[in-house]
Amino acid sequence: MSRPVLIATAAAAVVVLVAPYLTGTYYQQLLAQAFLYAIVAVSLDFVWGYAGVPDLGHALWFGIGALSVGHATTVLSDVGLVTEVHGSFGRYALGTLTGVVAATVLAAIVARLCLSSRRSNDFYIVVVTLALATAAVTVYDQTPALGGGENGLFGFNLQNVTPLGWYYITAALLAVTVAVALVVVRSDFGLLMRAVRDNAPRARYLGYNDVNVKIGVFTAGAAVTALAGAVFAMMTGVANDGQFSFTLATSMLVWVAVGGRATIVGPMVGAIVMSLAGAKLNEHFPAQWTIIEGALLIAVVVFVPGGLIGPLVRLAGRLLARRYPPRGRAIAAAPARPAGEPGGGRPVIRIRDLVFGYGSLRVLDGVTLDVVAGELLCVVGPNGAGKSTLTSVITNRRLRSRGEVEYLLPGHRLGDRPAAHEIARAGVGRKFQIPSVFASLTVAEALLLADRRGAPPSLWRRSTTVEVAPAVVDIVRIAGLDGRAGTLSSDLSHGLRQGLEVAMAVAARPRVIILDEPTAGLTAHERHDIGRVLEHLRDIGIAVVLIEHDLDFVIRVSDRVVVLHGGRVIEDGLPETVRGSEVVRSAYLGTAVR
Numbered sequence: 397m398s399r400p401v402l403i404a405t406a407a408a409a410v411v412v413l414v415a416p417y418l419t420g421t422y423y424q425q426l427l428a429q430a431f432l433y434a435i436v437a438v439s440l441d442f443v444w445g446y447a448g449v450p451d452l453g454h455a456l457w458f459g460i461g462a463l464s465v466g467h468a469t470t471v472l473s474d475v476g477l478v479t480e481v482h483g484s485f486g487r488y489a490l491g492t493l494t495g496v497v498a499a500t501v502l503a504a505i506v507a508r509l510c511l512s513s514r515r516s517n518d519f520y521i522v523v524v525t526l527a528l529a530t531a532a533v534t535v536y537d538q539t540p541a542l543g544g545g546e547n548g549l550f551g552f553n554l555q556n557v558t559p560l561g562w563y564y565i566t567a568a569l570l571a572v573t574v575a576v577a578l579v580v581v582r583s584d585f586g587l588l589m590r591a592v593r594d595n596a597p598r599a600r601y602l603g604y605n606d607v608n609v610k611i612g613v614f615t616a617g618a619a620v621t622a623l624a625g626a627v628f629a630m631m632t633g634v635a636n637d638g639q640f641s642f643t644l645a646t647s648m649l650v651w652v653a654v655g656g657r658a659t660i661v662g663p664m665v666g667a668i669v670m671s672l673a674g675a676k677l678n679e680h681f682p683a684q685w686t687i688i689e690g691a692l693l694i695a696v697v698v699f700v701p702g703g704l705i706g707p708l709v710r711l712a713g714r715l716l717a718r719r720y721p722p723r724g725r726a727i728a729a730a731p732a733r734p735a736g737e738p739g740g741g742r743p744v745i746r747i748r749d750l751v752f753g754y755g756s757l758r759v760l761d762g763v764t765l766d767v768v769a770g771e772l773l774c775v776v777g778p779n780g781a782g783k784s785t786l787t788s789v790i791t792n793r794r795l796r797s798r799g800e801v802e803y804l805l806p807g808h809r810l811g812d813r814p815a816a817h818e819i820a821r822a823g824v825g826r827k828f829q830i831p832s833v834f835a836s837l838t839v840a841e842a843l844l845l846a847d848r849r850g851a852p853p854s855l856w857r858r859s860t861t862v863e864v865a866p867a868v869v870d871i872v873r874i875a876g877l878d879g880r881a882g883t884l885s886s887d888l889s890h891g892l893r894q895g896l897e898v899a900m901a902v903a904a905r906p907r908v909i910i911l912d913e914p915t916a917g918l919t920a921h922e923r924h925d926i927g928r929v930l931e932h933l934r935d936i937g938i939a940v941v942l943i944e945h946d947l948d949f950v951i952r953v954s955d956r957v958v959v960l961h962g963g964r965v966i967e968d969g970l971p972e973t974v975r976g977s978e979v980v981r982s983a984y985l986g987t988a989v990r
Contacts, residue, residue, distance in 0.1 A: 424559040431566035437651040437667035443617035445657035448593030453525030457618040459640035461625025464495030466549035466635035476540025492626040503618030532640040553633025584853035603820035603850025656703025750799035761963035777960035792816035825906030831893035835886035846903035874925040
């Protein structure tokens with residue numbers, strides 16, 4: 397941490413320590429509640445801001461925590477009224493643990509059901525969490541035996557703890573939550589969270605299970621929120637339907653949006669300021685406060701999408717970076733690590749009678765070919781021949797297709813229908829036709845994730861050096877990325893993004909690498925250099941599958957050429973043989989192939 401950050405942290409600590417002595421009991425209670433809301437906002441920012449999972453029912457986890465503590469400490473009559481309170485600390489501890497576990501389990505189930513589907517997207521999790529929050533209120537109100545019905549549970553607050561005590565307890569919990577969150581989002585795992593948020597398919601084809609990442613983060617956010625709800629119930633002695641409501645969930649979204657997504661500090665400040673302001677405004681405008689919150693959310697989304705506090709946090713970060721430059725991630729060449737099998741000659745992927753289509757349209761129609769280790773195979777054909785579709789089916793067997801794709805990769809046994817991340821971990825790398833990178837990651841950070849090839853990153857360590865194969869360093873130099881290790885991928889030109897994606901594919905140390913038009917947008921000199929890199933990859937035993945339109949480039953670098961037309965292999969042979977083929981000439985000129 398730089399000196400200004402330490403000074404700012406110390407100043408904030410002094411303010412927190414001194415503030416309660418400048419106010420009365422009422423404001424101590426109000427600030428304690430605001431601190432708990434800030435914990436909730438930080439957890440939602442963790443889920444929504446960094447992992448990209450919108451949770452419209454975040455209040456549900458808060459309510460589960462509060463209700464669990466209420467149930468553990470109260471006895472209800474037949475009509476749902478509290479008749480007795482048991483205030484032993486063990487009951488509070490049991491209620492808290494029960495609430496956290498219940499919220500964690502339910503969140504894991506919800507996330508698994510919503511995110512595991514092949515067609516799942518953010519819409520599913522939004523609808524389901526919104527529906528759960530709405531249903532929870534109805535169930536609560538209609539089931540007095542569950543939580544007192546509309547009356548709720550009351551009178552079970554933890555005794556012998558003063559408002560000042562709660563102030564310091566909640567402040568400490570908030571400090572721990574923020575510190576842990578900042579460590580995680582700045583760690584290598586934080587990079588993976590942002591990568592999944594920015595471009596889940598790209599992360600998947602680097603070997604990462606993006607679904608499990610989202611489920612894990614979503615579940616962790618629910619657990620932290622349930623803990624905050626349990627402490628809230630212990631402090632206030634109240635559990636009611638409002639703690640489950642969509643109204644509270646909306647307030648949580650407002651806190652994060654106003655504070656600034658993906659900043660941690662912004663949502664914390666937003667929650668504290670808005671909860672304090674809301675408490676005062678509710679006294680004078682109880683019916684209008686919800687409308688004010690909604691209008692503020694719309695205004696922020698439309699006019700200040702980065703939030704009101706987030707830009708200030710980022711500006712402060714840039715000013716500090718100028719005076720105290722942070723330790724960025726550097727790219728360095730690591731000792732050569734054999735990825736393939738020198739000598740080659742053995743099939744590593746065997747494809748037989750592969751058929752894939754959309755309804756009655758067959759894009760691939762009985763494709764049969766072998767991908768051989770240590771061979772540079774070029775797949776060519778006119779537009780619409782099925783080249784990119786062939787790449788997608790090879791690298792993700794969950795796509796519905798018929799036929800056989802057998803992976804003969806040493807040390808890996810894949811099932812009949814392996815997922816994209818399983819195939820990538822086994823050593824099949826892919827570059828997309830259109831450059832697909834991570835917008836919020838720098839060049840070095842993207843290469844760091846690629847180099848790990850799906851290995852779980854650390855939750856607390858932050859790597860400062862990215863050691864990649866010499867071939868990756870060559871690609872970085874050839875593509876013009878040298879000296880741009882700290883540049884955001886979103887700030888790169890099309891050509892530079894193209895080079896970065898090729899570098900990412902090679903950094904994953906694949907046994908088979910499938911490159912979809914890697915030279916598009918490059919100069920003739922750069923194409924020549926890329927050709928030398930591809931030849932080097934072939935020479936060390938990697939099977940290179942190149943999809944290209946430039947026949948001159950293909951003839952120069954390839955060992956074997958496969959020509960696709962109409963979803964079928966119409967030629968498979970040596971480059972010179974293919975060049976002189978009448979069948980190939982007819983396909984490219986548009987003459988019907990028989």
